[in-house]
Amino acid sequence: MHALIRQGNGKYYVSAVFGYYNDVKSKDDYQRYLESIHSPYYIVWDSKREHLIKWFAMQPNTKYLIPQLLIIDTNRENWIADEDGVGGVEYLPKILADKYADSGVLPKGLFDKCVAASSRFHYNPYPEIITEKDIENLDWVSGGFHDAYIKEEHLNEDGELYLLFKGTWGCSIEVWFWGDLEYDTSSRNPEECDSYWYGSSLNIKDGFIYFVDEADMSVEEITNGYCWFKARHMKYHVIPD
DSSP states (O other), rough: EEEEEEEEETTEEEEEEEEEOOOOOSSHHHHHHHHHHHHHHEEEEETSSEEEEEEEEEEESSSOOOOOEEEEOOOOOEEEEOOOOOOEESSSSSHHHHHHHHHHOOOOHHHHHHHHHHOOOOOSHHHHHOSSHHOOOOOOOOGGGGGGEEEEEEOOOOEEEEEEEESSSSEEEEEEEEEOEEEEGGGGOOSSSOOOSSOOEEETTTTTEEEEETTTOOOGGOTTOOEEEEEEEEEEEEEEO
């Protein structure tokens, strides 16, 4: 797993993610709910890739839900995790992850393992949607495009469609479609309709990419009552806030 670590004001760095944990301890239902939102954290590199650190999933000390980390690669090979995804790489269980993150000292053998895991990943800032794994990665980093809206829409002279989505949690997302392009955005015209998306579906079928502003949609269910796109190709670019 890899992520963009948000540092604020558009600054970020790329890090491997070695674990995802929380400190939900209360027996009171409401307090447990609050802890489930504000206590989850990831084990990631610091910006210099010298130490492992705890990085809270949501920005602390605010009533707003502001992601501090954007997952760009969901691959959890060699992870040991429960049904809720809580866990980490097999060589760094929670007790050790917490210990080394708190101390800032990582034994050389473990440091080398973490470096090796990071080195196997190549960050592509403009990935194309080709496989189901690509769809999963975009769904994670975009939060399913919940609360998103199309800020800019341009059809270029070469037939390529450019979109800029705002409102996605912690970032903006640029999207391009090209090749036998068809689309209809009229249902999200801000002058006439609610422009905000509440979810999305992305499907690959018969050599085409289908993208629509509704969750859990099949290709057959897409009609002009939705905001939808169909093309041979689709790529995107995440711009952290």
